[in-house]
Amino acid sequence: MFVDSHCHLDKLKTTETEGIDKVLAAARAASIEHMLCIGVALDDFAKMQEIVGQHNDVSFSCGVHPLYVAKHGFNERDLANLCAREDVVAVGETGLDYYYDKEHITTQQESFARHIEIANQVKKPLIIHTRDAREDTIDMLREGRAEKCRGVMHCFTESMDMAEKALELGFYISISGIVTFASAEELRQVVRQVPLERLLIETDSPWLAPVPHRGKENQPAFVTHVAECVADLKGVAVEEVAEVTRNNFYNLFNIKRQTA
Template sequence: MFVDSHCHLDKLKSTEEHGIAKVLADARAAQIEHMLCIGVALDDFAQMQKIVGKHGDVSFSCGVHPLYVAKHGFSESELASLCARSDVVAVGETGLDYFYDKEHIATQRESFARHIEIANEVNKPLIIHTRDARADTIDMLREGHAEKCRGVMHCFTESLDMAEKALDLGFYISISGIVTFASAEELRDVVKHVPLERLLIETDSPWLAPVPHRGKENQPAFVTHVAECVAKLKGVSIEEVAEVTRDNFYSLFNIKRN
């Protein structure tokens, strides 16, 4: 059985057209036993909770994505209150993205710092988005003592050096369908070097569908292709990847297995 440690079920077009039932049915048929639906804006939280909150094999997080901060903003007190809820298992998606948004770096940093503080306050792991901001991301995690709450570097596409620095802080490295792309040699090298006990797998659906589904809307059922690629890179069975990444997931997010 597998887990999808990072997906956006509320952003799927197929969810809008057919409801979430088919997406979840397809995931369960593919032996996906748990999915973590990720919050990206406080304005979306109520709708996301409505969509996924009643499903025992779906958990959710709460946070403001670095690319949403400048446009949407957020109330720090509301973020803190929502993250303290017993049904919220993680803080984020948060982090820094200098690739798509160089205009609002200061705003991103302020938001990121507050997310780290809140994660430590509520003792829940961080879900980190980082793009072209390697030094600042690690520096802010260190300055904020994120080793206390730990977390995951989601959809990792950065260097092995950054991965090792994140591991030193107690973080996990999450691998998405990008690992199956022909251009992802550096990422595949990272996967070879990071211990399986510190890896997670994800889809980041509805984006980044893995080979052989590139060009399609991604969904949690496709996380098995990520696991298969990781297994080949690590020289182990797909069953071992499924078991270890699943245990990593439940341990990090303090979720009881159904």
């Protein structure tokens, strides 16, 4: 049984046109036992909760994505109150993205700092998006004492040096379908070196569908392909990858596993 540690079920076109049931049925048929649906803007939170909140095998987070914060902004009190809810398991998606948005770096940093503070207050892990901001991301996590709440570097595409610094802070490294892309050899080297006990797997659906589904809308059922690639790189059975990353997920997000 697998876990998809990072997906956006409310962003799938299939969800909009046919409802969530088809996506969840496909995931369950592929032995996906739990999915974490990630919040990217406070304005979307109510809709996301409505879509996924009634399913025992779906949890959700609350946060403001660094590429959303300049446009959408957020009320710090509202963010703190939502993150404190019992049914919210993590703070984020938050972080820094200097690749797509160099104009609002200060705004991103201010938002990121608030998310770290709130995560420590509510004692829930952070979900970090980082791109072209390696040094600042690690520096801000250190300055904010993020080792107290820990978290995950989601959809990791950075260097082994950054991975090591994140691991030192108690963070996990999450691997998406990018690992299956021909151009992702540096990422595959990271996967080979990071202990399996510190890895998670994810889809980041509806984006970044893994081989052999590139070009299609991604969905949680496809996380099995990520697991297969990680297993090949580690030289272990896919069942071991499934079990270890599943346990990592439940431990990090303090979710009780549902057993039949």
